Amino acid sequence: MSRHPLLPLLMAASLLAPAGQAADTWRLSKDEDGVQVYLSQVPGSRYQSYRGVVDIQADVSTLSDLQENLRVACAWLYACAQMELLKVKGDETWVYMKTKLPWPAEPRDLVLHVVTERKDNGKLLRRIKAVPHYRPRVKGYIRVPYLSGLWIFEPTGERQTRVIYQMRAEPGGEVPAWLANRFVIDAPMETLRTLRAVAERQGIRAPKP
Numbered sequence: 001m002s003r004h005p006l007l008p009l010l011m012a013a014s015l016l017a018p019a020g021q022a023a024d025t026w027r028l029s030k031d032e033d034g035v036q037v038y039l040s041q042v043p044g045s046r047y048q049s050y051r052g053v054v055d056i057q058a059d060v061s062t063l064s065d066l067q068e069n070l071r072v073a074c075a076w077l078y079a080c081a082q083m084e085l086l087k088v089k090g091d092e093t094w095v096y097m098k099t100k101l102p103w104p105a106e107p108r109d110l111v112l113h114v115v116t117e118r119k120d121n122g123k124l125l126r127r128i129k130a131v132p133h134y135r136p137r138v139k140g141y142i143r144v145p146y147l148s149g150l151w152i153f154e155p156t157g158e159r160q161t162r163v164i165y166q167m168r169a170e171p172g173g174e175v176p177a178w179l180a181n182r183f184v185i186d187a188p189m190e191t192l193r194t195l196r197a198v199a200e201r202q203g204i205r206a207p208k209p
Contacts, residue, residue, distance in 0.1 A: 026051060030185055035192050037185055042168060047180055049168040052188025056161050058199035060124050060153045063161060066199055067126070067151070070095070076194040078187045081107070086135070091116045096135060101183075105175055110144035111135050124153040130169070146170040165192060 026038040038051040056063065067073050074080040074097075081100040087093070093114040099107060111134040117125040130147035137143050149167040156162050165188055171180075 030189060032189065033193060034196075035189055037188050039184055045170065046177075047170065047175075048184050049166070050184045050188050051164065051166040052192045053165075054163050054192040054196055055156065056163055056196045056199050057159060058161060058202065059159050060122055060155055060161055062199055062202055063153050063163065063195070064124055066195065066202070072198070076191065076198050078191040078194075079183075086111070094131070094134060098141065102179060105179055106173060107141050108144050108171060108173075109138055109141040110147060112147070122155045124151075126151040128167075142171070142173040144169060145172045163192060163195070 025040045027040070028036060029039045030037040034054060036053045038053070039048045040051070042049055066076070070083040070085060074083045077083075079099045079101055080097065082098040084096040085093070086096055093116070095112045095114060096109070097112060098109045101107065111131050113129050113131045113134070115127045117127070119125070128147065128149040128151070130144055132143050132145050147167070147169040149169075150164070151166075152162075152164040154162045154164075167187070175183075
């Protein structure tokens with residue numbers, strides 16, 4: 001499998017929640033095992049946005065590799081069932097993703113447009129946006145109509161990176177309130193906790209696919 005710049009997302013997982021508000025609207029909802037999860041209400045939406053923050057003992061390159069390997073990325077990205085590379089054009093990537101969500105939610109799919117930006121100070125940003133009409137709909141799946149997210153990898157020391165994972169989405173169809181409320185906590189918490197474990201086990205570099 002080829003490796004390409006993309007935001008798994010990642011993305012992922014990110015299907016039941018929205019994000020992108022001003023900093024003063026975020027409230028800390030959970031702080032556990034070194035991972036902080038912040039939530040924010042979205043005007044006009046039934047779904048909250050989320051932001052997860054964690055410090056990982058790995059460099060930006062290792063974390064980037066773990067996103068670019070789609071098979072590996074889907075394994076650590078919460079609720080990811082399948083990821084498929086559609087297109088790469090410079091720092092832009094298009095990815096098709098299927099999700100696995102707890103009953104009674106129906107399975108979702110989405111097409112993600114990921115733009116990667118590398119800063120001179122070593123910081124890596126990946127901006128994600130759903131492009132629902134990029135690919136025909138698939139029978140048996142609800143196409144996610146809206147998603148906007150961001151990954152930030154910021155070096156804070158030697159082999160030390162602060163990771164921020166932020167997402168806003170409208171999942172389409174009906175999602176029970178209890179499941180939506182649980183998802184916005186579980187998605188960033190489990191995604192970042194698993195990514196940290198994989199990255200810190202990885203050592204110097206992620207494995208080549």
